[in-house]
Amino acid sequence: MAAVRPDPDALLARVKREETKEKRGKLTVFFGATAGVGKTYAMLEDARARKAKGVDVVVGYVEPHGRAETEALLEGLERLPYLEVLHRGNNLRDFDLDAALARAPQVLLVDELAHSNPVEGEPKPRHAKRWQDIEELLEAGIDVCTTVNVQHVESLNDVVAGITGVRMQETVPDAVFEKADEVVLIDTPPDELLERLKAGKVYVPEQAKNAIENFFRKGNLIALRELALRTTADRVDQAMQEYREGHGIRATWAAGERLLVAVGPDEQGERLVRAGKRMATALHAEWIVVYVETPDLIRLSEGKRNARIALLRLAESLGAEAVTLGGASAGEEIANYARERNVTRIMIGRPRRPLWRRLFRPSTYGELIARTEGMDVVVVGGADDAAALRNPFFARSRAFLSASAEPAGKRRWPGYAAALAATAMCTGLGMLMSPLFELVNVAMVYLLAVVLVATRYGRGPAIATSVIAVAAFDFFFVPPLLTFAVTDVQYLLTFGIMLAVGLLISDLTSRVRLQANVAGHRERRTSLLYAMSRELAATRGQEPMARVAVRHVGEVFDSQVVVLLPDGSGRLHHPKGPAEPGSFHGADLDVAQWVQDHGEQAGLGTDTLPSAEAVYLPLTGGQATLGVLAVLPANPRRVLLPEQFHLLETFSAQVALALERAQLAERAQRAQLDAETQGLRNALLASISHDLRTPLAVISGASSSLMEKGDALATDERRGLARSIFDQSQQMTALVANVLEMTRLEGGGIALERDWHALSEITGTVVGRLASHLDGHPVRIWLPEKLPLVRVDAALIEQVLANLLENAAKYTPRGTAITISAETHGEEMTVSVEDAGPGLPPGDPEQLFEKFYRGTPEGAVGGVGLGLAICRAIVRLHGGRIRAERRPGGGAIFSFTLPLEPAPPVPAEADA
Amino acid sequence: MTEGKATVLVIEDEPEIRRFLRSSLGAEGYRVVEAETGTRGAVDAGTQKADLAIVDLGLPDIDGIEVIRKIRGWSPMPILVLSARAQERAKIEALDAGADDYITKPFGVGELLARVRAALRHATRGASGKNVLAFGEVTADFEKRVVKRNGDEVHLTALEFRLLACLAQHLGMVVTHRQLLREVWGPSHVDHTHYLRIYMKQLREKLEADPVRPRHLLTETGVGYRLVADAD
Structure with a gap:
């Protein structure tokens, strides 16, 4: 094993870091031990060198401190105008972030990384700190050069304070310094620095004198210089380590510290x-x-x-x-x-x-x-x-x-009053007991008081009770009575033990009480989070989810809350529709949009725009920011406390998760709809091409025979051909009508023309109209005498009946009867069409009502498979249901319901 | 066929439909005059001395309804509407504008000729009307107010009788719901279509052999009713 394989995760992290570095601008920090070492000077020289190479360098902000050398170097460099800020009555010149972003040069110089922006100034700065401005510049892909002194680095702040006795107000988080792509240490030996100071090259003379006496003592300078050198060395060391990690050189430190x-x-x-x-x-x-x-x-x-x-x-x-x-x-x-x-x-x-x-x-x-x-x-x-x-x-x-601190100090006196009262009661009880019981038992009664007070009022009053109890016991019960004197020395031991037990009880009881409190709080939090999750899980759609979130977060954090969701182009909008009570209406959309675009928090308690009144949290899903949660707390502490803030983040994570689920569901639904539409289109094309082609072939064949051979044909033959042309065209008409009807029904383009109708009339019309198609199928109509009128669109209900009848005729053997019947149950009428045919195809009868579904395989029976789908659509439009079932004894029953309404009266006729 | 020499004006833009109408109407002995546009047709109705006009609702230049209004402005000649639309609304609108009847595309020759005959008959008979009408098993004498079925007198209520009379007056032609309600119940009841449902049911039960499958008192869904004396 010559080489150690690099940890893939670490490598990936490095690649990611490098990728973000790619897109981000590069940060170069000119780093020095103190002011006056020449950081700005070096930065400007560097800028001139870059400019000479043709790089687009712009000076964003440089504090000249009236130094001639610096001024000279600024000559010939493009400078951004200062931003005039009105701050506490003074006009300040500050760095103009927006101008810099608009100018977007390749390299921008911004002096003093640790500078604090005038938060109370006008116009209000976007960020509290300059390093945040620079972050944004880097984020925008602009390379930035800046300067900072060692004492401004956050973690070194108190070391420096320890050395110099001066604590810096302006600090830079270590992370910013650590993330810098390049740190250039500007080192000037202390003697030379002091020379420069005395020569007025750093501060104007009277300031300089002051500075030399305080901060710029030689000892300080040496220490600061060492600190700067060491910090830079650490960075170099870190870069080395990174290199080693990347090349599989085993690290020397223990893993996972x-x-x-x-x-x-x-x-x-x-x-x-x-x-x-x-x-x-x-x-x-x-x-x-x-x-x-x-x-x-x-x-x-x-x-x-x-x-x-x-x-x-x-x-x-x-x-x-x-x-x-x-x-x-x-x-x-x-x-x-x-x-x-x-x-x-x-x-x-x-x-x-x-x-x-x-x-x-x-x-x-x-x-x-x-x-x-x-x-x-x-x-x-x-x-x-x-x-x-x-x-x-x-x-x-x-x-x-x-601003929001509550009136300090909870009032404690009720606890101590209770201590007194409890002791008094025990004394009374003891008086009653003392003739009957031994004194030890009276002491026990006092201990009971301690327990009660501890449980109810906590430790302080309990301790007080212990002490008062011992005193009372001595005064009232231990001889000589009604004095604090004690004749029998062994009572001293009793007092001692009594006090110790009392104190112990106080302590233990109050601990138990506290832990119960803490556990209660935790449980409450967990249950609140659970309550929201559960309700979110039961909610469909992003807007309803947003409303659930607003209600829960508002309750838990005692805040006004709003969830801002982006539209298709990523712009955030205030929610439409009725607002939840407690909604936050004043959310700043600009801030929220920034949060949405950057996926970072902003507002109260964060680093960006901390002077805002509300907190803006991104709702970050797996891939994108799904929206922004804006919270305006009634009491800022509710949110600023880290644990509360984390709880808020947990809530927002839950909301984001739910929103993401909703979004994915919506997307999946859309995809399914697309697929379905595509599938339908294909089925329709297949179906129509078959069902149109056959009649068209017959029509063109028959008519061409008539045209060309008409004279040669016998009258019967001619009539026969004409007959098939007529029949086929009738079929095509029906088919086209069905397709159009379905389109109309699906497009929602149908407004029901409801009117009062007698079912008998509708049935009669349909049967009369279809008479020629149904020959060979006797139709029986069984309608009760007193069937109430129904309020329907007669043309559409006729179509339902016609389709059911045609279906029955089509799928049953010639000669079998079809029965139409109706009955009323409560508030609805059921109309049934029964046949005595082969019954329903195997499988779920409900699928018969799907579009393009055919009970029998293609070709055997004509039709597009729209008839029953149209029936279902029409019946549903009327607020009814349609179903198919197998008829006992063979055959099928198709039935649909129509809701009944009280029919208007018909005035009776005098002579009827 | 006393109206054999009647002149029929066909206002229709589709040449194929015109050809079909020309041949079938011509074969019946009518003189056929054709107009391709609504404007042309409205003029021809007067200049060609037409006895009946067949108007397509979907004309390229002006709406068929407009043509009907123009003709109705000066002539009581029967007007038949050809409608490709299945929507009842358009039919009612045409009927309200003054058309006498309608026929929905696609249609058969038999249906067309029956409508033409009924319309011409209604026009020649004029407002006086026939006093006695026979259909199916029924004979109705509107002067004597006696209705018989298979020779036996059938008792009709006053409203039933007026309903039958109103339909008989437009024998073979559609009568809209509004028209029936206005003439039978009065102008304030034109929206009470449920009256019609009830009374038509009663009428059918009294006059039709099979009231559920009427052969004479026909329903024109969404438009009105039609009394047909005998199947053509």
């Missing part, structure tokens, strides 16, 4: 997430950020809970899967989850806790280490500056949340 980062509500959560990102990158591992909601954490303040949302969103933006777990013990939950997900490494912070707490309860990480065999546990020490660090993610998310 999966990292779990456990975070809590404390300040080091953010540090942990960033550290996790670095480790995951280094390990090439998938990573999961887990937050465990324990009883303690559920009672956190509003602010801390919002911080948790921001933390989990940060994790997602760094490429982690964010998960919230519920449970009583964080250690246990994490360990279980880690086993479930085959995690290989767990990273957890070591909180700085007071000594007494550490003694009282084991730390989560201790518990974790004990419970996870075969997994590495990495414990990250607490950082002193953690509390001081603030991240724009927190700031931004809080901005979203503050």
Whole structure:
């Protein structure tokens, strides 16, 4: 085994990546340790070189900082005009994304990858961040050159902050940097950089002085330079690894690393997430950020809970899967989850806790280490500056949340009041008991109160109950009575045990309560999802499905919802027809269309147009985006919480699945219809060509004999020939009439001309008309004397009867009788045509009514096989049914029903 | 065959149909005049002194109905309509415009000649009509208001009698539902076709040998009724 076969999946993934790279524009990043190393300068020089080679290069946006060198380089390069933005009363000059997309050059220069667009500016930017603008440019197939400093890379952000003490507000997700096709490191030795600073080549003089004293200390510069060099080296290393994978060189790392980062509500959560990102990158591992909601954490303040949302969103933006777990013990939950997900490494912070707490309860990480065999546990020490660090993610998310934050702090006093009341009642009960029972039993009664309060009000009030109970017990029951003093020392032990048991009960009961709550929530979610799936499964057609989705998603997320479906040309439209209550009418079709076209989320809580009020999710099916789900939450937190967001995504996936099913069904139906039409056409052609050819042959033969040999023929012979011409033409007439009638019936071009008719009259007319065709078949008519009138289209019902009669005559031996009868049952009349012939062909009688079906093989009996199909169509038009059955004793019965309506009155005649 | 010398105007654009009409009507002794277009036919009806016109509804220049109205504007001559359409609506429209009867394509010579004879007879008899009519087992004296079947008097109600009289007046020709209802029940009842169903049933039961298979009181589905004295 000289060569190792490359994993086909990995190869496929690489090919895919390269394919998308093909279509996407190329991203070149000019990367530096700090401002002033000459990134922009290098980028412009590169642009000039490209232009000299004839490449279509345009400067989209360059921040000149008033640097003369830069200005000089800009000479001769095509520049896009700045976008004038009004932001908080100031006029800003910003990059014009739409102009760039419209100009669509081969290569576009956009400075400052980490720049934040003025979200509150006017006009509103499409994206919050410039890197998103650049994503869109790349997506449009435009090559982009840009610049970024090491401190702006998201996962390095706090490392840099650690070095320099300055935290950057503007960051770029690692993924953007990692996906860059080329990273050009611009390295300038610190001394030279300081020279440039002092010479005013980076900042204007007074700014420069300030900068040198703070950020641009030589120590900082050396550290940053090292960081930049290392990051670039890592990239080179990664490219190398990719190359090795592609060529079947066995990788050196263990396959399938999966990292779990456990975070809590404390300040080091953010540090942990960033550290996790670095480790995951280094390990090439998938990573999961887990937050465990324990009883303690559920009672956190509003602010801390919002911080948790921001933390989990940060994790997602760094490429982690964010998960919230519920449970009583964080250690246990994490360990279980880690086993479930085959995690290989767990990273957890070591909180700085007071000594007494550490003694009282084991730390989560201790518990974790004990419970996870075969997994590495990495414990990250607490950082002193953690509390001081603030991240724009927190700031931004809080901005979203503050608008809708509920009044903080649930009122707890009823719980504590209950604690007091329960203790008082127990004391009363104890008073009654004490003459009869021993004091130990009174203590038991107090413990009962603790259990009750814990079950109903949770841990806090339960603990309070425990403490008050012990005090009350001492005061009221332990001698000397009505003092807290204790004469018998052994009661101290009683108090101690009583308190301990009380506390334990509080804790256990409240855990049980919480777990029941969590389980209840989960179950509710699952059942909601199930309810929607079930209703979707029972629904046919895309629009009805959309309405089901609107109702369910609206209910679950307390939102206004709309499902926008594309038309044939892919344009989205607001739904037509009656809207579901709670429909979202104000959906922005432009945003939705963007989502539809790109198959990506947009709006609230996403990276694109985050200032929108609603969330727009693509309904992504197997092959295409089937529509857009727009959700306007009454409370943004309902959607922003990662688990809720994922639940929303799950709902939208369900809807997409259902829509796809509907679409496939529609397509299949259309295909079947096409095939059927094609089949019908063939059958019709075959049938008609046979049935027309025979009479035509007879007619032309007979008439040519008459024409050429007429004089030589005897009168009888001439008459005979003329007779066959007449008969055959009659047959053709009937056939053509049938075909036309069928076409008319199928085309829906028939409006019934209903009128009141007597069945006896219709029957008489038909029998009279067909008399010549039916000779040899005696027709019996059995109609009750008092048959009510029916409201029908007489001409059509005549045709039904005629076809049935002709059929009976055609398929039964000469001389056998045909019977027409009718009877009424309740609200309908049944009309039957019976014959005494050979009966029905084997098989399902229902198929006799199919078009072009013939009971006997081709040729034996003429006819297109439309007669019964026409009968069925006409009877159905009248709201009746038609069926064929075998007649007991031989023969067949064809019967149809007609609905009866109360007939209008006929005034009686005086002299009748 | 007293009307043997009558002149029949055929307004029809299909030469094959014209040829067939010419030969069959000619063989019966009628003088046949042909017109290919509606406009031409409306003029010829006057200039050729026609006694009866056969008008095709599907003419190339103007609608057959229009031709009927033009002729009806100045002449009471009987007009027969040739209709290729099976739709009753067109027939009723033609009858309302003043046509006397219709015949649906394809048709046999016998049927055509019977209609022509009935129409000419009705025209020569004029409004006065015959007072006594015999058909099948029935003789009806409209002056004496006596109807007999196989010699025995049959009691008809007033409405039944008026219905029979109305049909007899147009013997051999179709009478539309509206026409019958207007003449028998009065102008306010023209939509009550169910009256007709009931009374026609009663009439048949009193006068026809087999009321379910009438030989004289015939139904013209969707159009009206026709009284035929004897099968031709």
